[in-house]
Amino acid sequence: MKARTAHVAKPQRKRFMARTLGAAAAAGALVWLALAGSVPTESGTKTQAIAPVAVEGPGYAIEDFNYPGADKILAEKNIVLKRGDGHITLVDCSSGPGLLEVWAREQAGAKFCFEVVGNSGWLTLEIPSVALIKGNDYTTEVDMTVGAEEKTFDIAKNAWTSVGESAEEQGRQHMLVEIRSTK
Template sequence: MKPQRKRLVARALGALVAGGLAWAALASGIQGETGGPAVAVADEAPGYAVEDFDYPQADKILAEQGIVLKRGDGHIVLADCASQTGLLEIYARSSDKVCFRVTGTSGYLTLEIPSVYAIKGNDYAAQVDMTVADEEQSYDIAKNTWTAVGESADEQGREFMLVEIRTSK
């Protein structure tokens, strides 16, 4: 065998032996420098992300605007009423006008806005659920027009709380 070929074969065998020793050390749990057993890096993969559908920064929004935003699918989000046209507008005695941007083909949001009396729809079909005492009332919101809800639609003039919005295209 030529000397150059002998060196190539020796290097290849050396690499195989070194790789085999490293594998054997990992498989047998030989302790590393830190004193713990050697662990393959693949065993330390990040955990799974689990969506809980809680509204992001809900505590901050409650503190700043007095609106309780609970859960949703991300297709109905709080928006600055002056930011664009085509927003879903909520009118309540307890706060200024509150607006929501709607995206996607459908959406839902659970929330709490007390004393809601009118809602202006947008391009989406929308339904809202409202409560007063232990009674629940649902309203269909007309597209791109005002709909009387809560106390303005109640014969007794009771103050209703908006608790859910559902939309579809």
């Protein structure tokens, strides 16, 4: 019985060794071709330039803080959203509670809403003729300009605050230029 077992195992070992050697030879040929920089073709061997992979790595992402989609928003809503840290964003006013609401008189009573996320945020923008702002749970300050003069207003939490022309005796039209919020 031992002789038969040894006799059956011998051809299996030969096939295993043949497959292993064949695979090793094929892998070696591929490595040699890769290192030599040539690829076999029907008409001969074609040489290719070899470049280190690390040189062609991805580039760097550099944040410029510009508001994404600002051109489309300008065309649709006639307001300029310039730059920010991404924690104050323009949203649909029906998107939920806790939004900053900005009323602009010149644009037929247009209301713009902003969502604030995180511990703090800032956004530079241009909305003309802003007269009222409703605060949220954040401590918020806004900067407004009238001519060459700049004014800062503190916005009451969760209440309406008169700003710009509604807070000034002369009633001059103020432009909202920056919103800053902190928790």
